Amino acid sequence: MVRDLSVELCGVVLDNPVIPASGTFGFGKEMSEIYDINILGSISFKGTTRDARFGNPTPRIAECPSGLINSVGLQNPGVDAVIANELPALRKIFRKPIVANISGFSIEEYVECCQKLDKEEQVAILEVNISCPNVHNGGMAFGTSPESAAAVTKAVKAVTTKPVFIKLSPNVTDIVAIAKACEEAGADGITLINTMLGMRIDIARRKPVIANKMGGFSGAAIFPIAVRMVYQVAHAVKIPVIGCGGVSSAEDVIEMMMAGATAVQVGAENLRNPYACKEIIEELPFVMERLGIEKLTDIIGVIE
Amino acid sequence: MQRVVLTVTKNEALTPLIYEMHLAGDVSGVTRAGQFVEIALDGLYLRRPISVCNYEEGELTLVYKVVGKGTDLMSQMAEGTQLDVLTGLGNGFNIDHECKKPLLVGGGVGVPPLYRLTRDLIARGKEVTVVLGFNTEAEIFYAEKFEELGANVIIATADGSVGVKGFVTNAIAESGVETDYFYSCGPLPMLKALCQNLEIDGEVSLEERMGCGFGICMGCSIQTTKGAKRVCKEGPVFKKEEVIW
Numbered sequence: 001m002v003r004d005l006s007v008e009l010c011g012v013v014l015d016n017p018v019i020p021a022s023g024t025f026g027f028g029k030e031m032s033e034i035y036d037i038n039i040l041g042s043i044s045f046k047g048t049t050r051d052a053r054f055g056n057p058t059p060r061i062a063e064c065p066s067g068l069i070n071s072v073g074l075q076n077p078g079v080d081a082v083i084a085n086e087l088p089a090l091r092k093i094f095r096k097p098i099v100a101n102i103s104g105f106s107i108e109e110y111v112e113c114c115q116k117l118d119k120e121e122q123v124a125i126l127e128v129n130i131s132c133p134n135v136h137n138g139g140m141a142f143g144t145s146p147e148s149a150a151a152v153t154k155a156v157k158a159v160t161t162k163p164v165f166i167k168l169s170p171n172v173t174d175i176v177a178i179a180k181a182c183e184e185a186g187a188d189g190i191t192l193i194n195t196m197l198g199m200r201i202d203i204a205r206r207k208p209v210i211a212n213k214m215g216g217f218s219g220a221a222i223f224p225i226a227v228r229m230v231y232q233v234a235h236a237v238k239i240p241v242i243g244c245g246g247v248s249s250a251e252d253v254i255e256m257m258m259a260g261a262t263a264v265q266v267g268a269e270n271l272r273n274p275y276a277c278k279e280i281i282e283e284l285p286f287v288m289e290r291l292g293i294e295k296l297t298d299i300i301g302v303i304e
Numbered sequence: 305m306q307r308v309v310l311t312v313t314k315n316e317a318l319t320p321l322i323y324e325m326h327l328a329g330d331v332s333g334v335t336r337a338g339q340f341v342e343i344a345l346d347g348l349y350l351r352r353p354i355s356v357c358n359y360e361e362g363e364l365t366l367v368y369k370v371v372g373k374g375t376d377l378m379s380q381m382a383e384g385t386q387l388d389v390l391t392g393l394g395n396g397f398n399i400d401h402e403c404k405k406p407l408l409v410g411g412g413v414g415v416p417p418l419y420r421l422t423r424d425l426i427a428r429g430k431e432v433t434v435v436l437g438f439n440t441e442a443e444i445f446y447a448e449k450f451e452e453l454g455a456n457v458i459i460a461t462a463d464g465s466v467g468v469k470g471f472v473t474n475a476i477a478e479s480g481v482e483t484d485y486f487y488s489c490g491p492l493p494m495l496k497a498l499c500q501n502l503e504i505d506g507e508v509s510l511e512e513r514m515g516c517g518f519g520i521c522m523g524c525s526i527q528t529t530k531g532a533k534r535v536c537k538e539g540p541v542f543k544k545e546e547v548i549w
Binding site: 023024025026030031033034046054055058059060061062063064065066067068070072075219220268270271272273274275 | 305306307344348349350351373390512513514515516518519520521522523524525526527532537
């Protein structure tokens, strides 16, 4: 039997639900050198801001049990350079719709990025990151209150006709309230979760491992938290949810979808296994067969 | 980049903390001296980047220092252990740079990548001088191997137990060696001193804590005179004039 892996996000049909998460796949170039990335459902490209950013000082990476902390700090060439250089290059190696991940330090910046990326034909979805823990005075600050999350959502919705997904932070007391505020403000979907704020200390040197002291914790260790939050949010809103956080296998994709995700992003796993997304996509039909799943859409949110 | 399974064929201590590991398998992904590999290790989330000391058809030599959990695990590996390895990472040294008398300077665990480089430069008819810096006699490794390749080898030790007492820069000054280009790998203060003291052009191999090792996570980015660069992808080898100290 042919298994149906396709899913639909706000009218955007994906051949399968697997999307590399922003910041773990660049703009596709490095990965396209080792496999044909057209097998992916889509790509959420590297978080883009209005202005070019170098990001945080190094060390930016800390090893953790079943995960890592990163403090990259939204290093990117800026939205104009992304449109001028990265997207034309991506178009040559990836022919499917893409998810444009954008971030900002003010509502005006979010708006400007969305306005510019709205004109890009290959961009199917705008994924608005209001949850980066690695930048001060912005990023996550917008994602930690329902009011500011709604304000960003409303502002970007006014300047684009493309579906807007808001990427939420898990570092909040009530993720459901924030997701609902985004939905009410017009969001077309929710991506969750971004990284958990974490910290490691080098006990021999008595110094934080990360130069910026704290960073975003991701990897297999946060998967149960992500499943829980996807479950909570997906059952509280009517808009689609992209599940993200610690997904490392085809079984994890199924679990995330049963929790309520329509599509699934794979993040940290790409850093330790560059073939992670490819292997997950190839494994999915076998796991579906084993579990008696004909169509992936049949399992979305089956957990009551 | 290639992902391959390699088998440990030898894993021996050269000094109390420096080990030499030989790995057998398809290492065709390694194409230049100065590149590195990323090894997946049981129980650790991220792969560990290790510089390539030497490569032959079907064989890779890594010389590494035990500095943490990953390298400690490696040091305990028995012959026959199979490892999941990404090969051919990083740019490597520019072995075709026009020069006649290259000076290769290595400090401590920065010495290994200079081995294959020495071999390649000698094969290109260059007159190679290698300056190796260590803390003390007990930490010296590979000096005779460089001599076997035909290089002129100068040793510096911080405590003066062997060779010139002091740093590699002292040894270079004392030896009066003639050179028209340099290649270096070692601790940052050493690389900085070299770049500032040597008037000739050269290139240095830098180290930075990495996430992926193949250019997607931006974990190891540094600022250079030519903009932001990834140590794992555009590096680890940078031209002297690119590095901001």
